[in-house]
Amino acid sequence: MSTSVPTREAPARGRRSTRASGDERERAILTTAEKLLEERPLSEISVEDLAKGAGISRPSFYFYFPSKDAVLLTLVDRMVEEAAVGREEALAGLADDPRSAWRQGLQSYFEAFGSRRGVIRAAAELRPTNAEARGLWTQVMETWIADASVIIEAERARGAAAPGRPARELAIALVQMNERALFATFSGEEPALSEETVLDVLVDVWVRAIYGAAAD
Amino acid sequence: MSTSVPTREAPARGRRSTRASGDERERAILTTAEKLLEERPLSEISVEDLAKGAGISRPSFYFYFPSKDAVLLTLVDRMVEEAAVGREEALAGLADDPRSAWRQGLQSYFEAFGSRRGVIRAAAELRPTNAEARGLWTQVMETWIADASVIIEAERARGAAAPGRPARELAIALVQMNERALFATFSGEEPALSEETVLDVLVDVWVRAIYGAAAD
DNA sequence: CAATGTATCAACACACTGTCGAGTCCGTCA
DNA sequence: TGACGGACTCGACAGTGTGTTGATACATTG
Numbered sequence: 001m002s003t004s005v006p007t008r009e010a011p012a013r014g015r016r017s018t019r020a021s022g023d024e025r026e027r028a029i030l031t032t033a034e035k036l037l038e039e040r041p042l043s044e045i046s047v048e049d050l051a052k053g054a055g056i057s058r059p060s061f062y063f064y065f066p067s068k069d070a071v072l073l074t075l076v077d078r079m080v081e082e083a084a085v086g087r088e089e090a091l092a093g094l095a096d097d098p099r100s101a102w103r104q105g106l107q108s109y110f111e112a113f114g115s116r117r118g119v120i121r122a123a124a125e126l127r128p129t130n131a132e133a134r135g136l137w138t139q140v141m142e143t144w145i146a147d148a149s150v151i152i153e154a155e156r157a158r159g160a161a162a163p164g165r166p167a168r169e170l171a172i173a174l175v176q177m178n179e180r181a182l183f184a185t186f187s188g189e190e191p192a193l194s195e196e197t198v199l200d201v202l203v204d205v206w207v208r209a210i211y212g213a214a215a216d
Numbered sequence: 217m218s219t220s221v222p223t224r225e226a227p228a229r230g231r232r233s234t235r236a237s238g239d240e241r242e243r244a245i246l247t248t249a250e251k252l253l254e255e256r257p258l259s260e261i262s263v264e265d266l267a268k269g270a271g272i273s274r275p276s277f278y279f280y281f282p283s284k285d286a287v288l289l290t291l292v293d294r295m296v297e298e299a300a301v302g303r304e305e306a307l308a309g310l311a312d313d314p315r316s317a318w319r320q321g322l323q324s325y326f327e328a329f330g331s332r333r334g335v336i337r338a339a340a341e342l343r344p345t346n347a348e349a350r351g352l353w354t355q356v357m358e359t360w361i362a363d364a365s366v367i368i369e370a371e372r373a374r375g376a377a378a379p380g381r382p383a384r385e386l387a388i389a390l391v392q393m394n395e396r397a398l399f400a401t402f403s404g405e406e407p408a409l410s411e412e413t414v415l416d417v418l419v420d421v422w423v424r425a426i427y428g429a430a431a432d
Numbered sequence: 433c434a435a436t437g438t439a440t441c442a443a444c445a446c447a448c449t450g451t452c453g454a455g456t457c458c459g460t461c462a
Numbered sequence: 463t464g465a466c467g468g469a470c471t472c473g474a475c476a477g478t479g480t481g482t483t484g485a486t487a488c489a490t491t492g
Contacts, residue, residue: 025470043345046448057472062450125344128337129259138406145407169417172409176400177393177421184392190354191361193388201385205393209421212428241439262479273441278481 013070013132026064028054033071037118042072042125069130075116076123076133080140083112087147098160098211103203105147106178110199114186121187141179145171152210162213174206229286229348242280244270249287253334258288258341285346291332292339292349296356299328303363314376314427319419321363322394326415330402337403357395361387368426378429390422 032053036045047068051061065071087108113120126133148171155161164170181202184192193201248269252261263284267277281287303324329336342349364387371377380386397418400408409417 041344047450048448056470058449059451059473060471063470067450121344128257128341128344134405141407165413165417165420169409169413170421172407173393173397173417173421176396177389180392180396181389189350191357191388193385197381197385201381201389204381205386205389205421205425208425208428212424263481264479272439274480275442275482276440279439283481 013066013073025054025056025060029061029064029071030074033075034116034118037122039118042068042122069126069133072119072122072126073130073132073136075119076136079112079116079119080136083109083140084143087144098155099203099207102206103199106199106202109178110182113182114195117186120183124183124187141175144175148175155210161211170209174209177205178202229282229289241270241272241276245277245280245287246290249291250332250334253338255334258284258338285342285349288335288338288342289346289348289352291335292352295328295332295335296352299325299356300359303360314371315419315423318422319415322415322418325394326398329398330411333402336399340399340403357391360391364391371426377427380429386425390425393421394418 029050032050033045036049036053045068047061048058050068050071051058054061065074085108087105123133123137127137145168149167152161152167152170156163156167181193181198183189185195185198245266248266249261252265252269261284263277264274266284266287267274270277281290301324303321339349339353343353361384365383368377368383368386372379372383397409397414399405401411401414
């Protein structure tokens with residue numbers, strides 16, 4: 001580890017340059033955003049609100065972040081990283097018990113996203129209008145899909161899973177289902193599955209879609 | 217089943233009152249919106265653009281619609297109504313051939329939404345910020361889910377479908393999958409299923425999830 | 433031919449975003 | 463020590479968008 005600043009792998013969307021004291025200010029903006037997002041949607045939060053919450057003026061805000069969106073992307077980055085941690089481990093014990101292995105894979109996302117409702121809600125709100133947000137989300141989906149495809153193929157090869165449409169196609173549909181269902185549940189949409197049942201239902205569909213043979 | 221179509225009284229979101237000549241103007245606004253939405257997202261279309269496209273001034277626009285959102289909701293209303301038409305018929309020949317019956321049910325949505333990409337994209341963009349849009353979409357989902365639940369239960373009762381989690385839960389997850397997958401495909405997101413395969417893949421998951429027993 | 437309702441728009445009042453430039457504060461080093 | 467420069471701050475401005483108001487046409491139609 002180098003002695004210099006704790007190498008923040010954070011993308012260049014944070015502060016303009018520098019690395020002096022105002023570090024806390026940057027933090028303050030982030031935590032303010034997180035707090036406000038629990039209360040109301042992104043569209044009802046202005047740069048002024050963020051600045052005020054961090055105890056600075058609006059122009060000063062722009063010293064730390066180039067826009068409101070950038071703040072959010074930083075938050076999302078963080079969350080995604082957390083979610084990715086659990087992903088690896090889950091994919092071990094497949095041969096033993098597919099159902100609970102798949103369940104585990106889902107669970108890490110469930111937990112990471114579930115603990116930051118404001119942020120995912122905002123992310124969903126941002127995606128349509130912000131290309132960077134779209135790209136970031138695409139990446140997440142893509143790794144998820146890639147993982148699932150590989151496993152589906154492996155399960156088919158060893159004869160555990162039923163043959164059928166290309167693994168990737170199946171994976172895309174299932175991952176999209178997860179995304180939508182979890183978003184709906186966490187943002188309190190109607191209709192949505194309850195927090196207690198989402199995981200079970202989703203895993204059920206996954207397992208049936210992957211292992212069950214197509215009827216007729 | 218009851219087929220209670222969401223009573224279609226023209227929503228009060230059109231013109232302030234009246235119903236005189238300026239009818240064409242209202243139309244012009246609607247078609248302008250539809251046209252512009254094929255080119256660029258809702259967030260990049262201003263009331264000014266809409267007004268200009270319809271050959272009137274911005275204030276005049278407000279004589280016809282209370283806001284930009286209202287224009288869109290009208291468009292969505294229309295589209296949803298079209299989509300609902302095919303729904304009824306599809307649900308007949310289930311006993312004969314479940315797969316193609318389910319496929320047919322999906323197809324009407326596929327076609328209705330696929331022919332108005334701009335509008336669905338805008339609808340997705342609007343949903344997070346506009347309560348009315350959310351409510352409208354909720355209704356659509358709800359009828360879809362209700363239908364699916366009833367059928368799943370019927371199929372289980374007659375022994376065709378496998379038992380499992382409550383039909384409604386299954387229906388919610390599957391309908392959400394459809395929604396997300398179709399949106400992704402039609403708005404050219406990445407990753408997404410191709411237009412040629414979406415329907416097949418979705419139907420495949422539906423059939424396996426409903427008729428296939430849970431493996432493990 | 434008034435009177436009533438339809439339709440139109442210039443001008444205004446706001447809200448928000450992003451930028452510019454003039455500052456302050458503080459550590460460094462000549 | 464004192465001036466130089468970089469970190470940081472904010473008042474004031476410019477731009478773009480929304481929604482409203484009030485004055486004004488232009489019909490009908492009673």
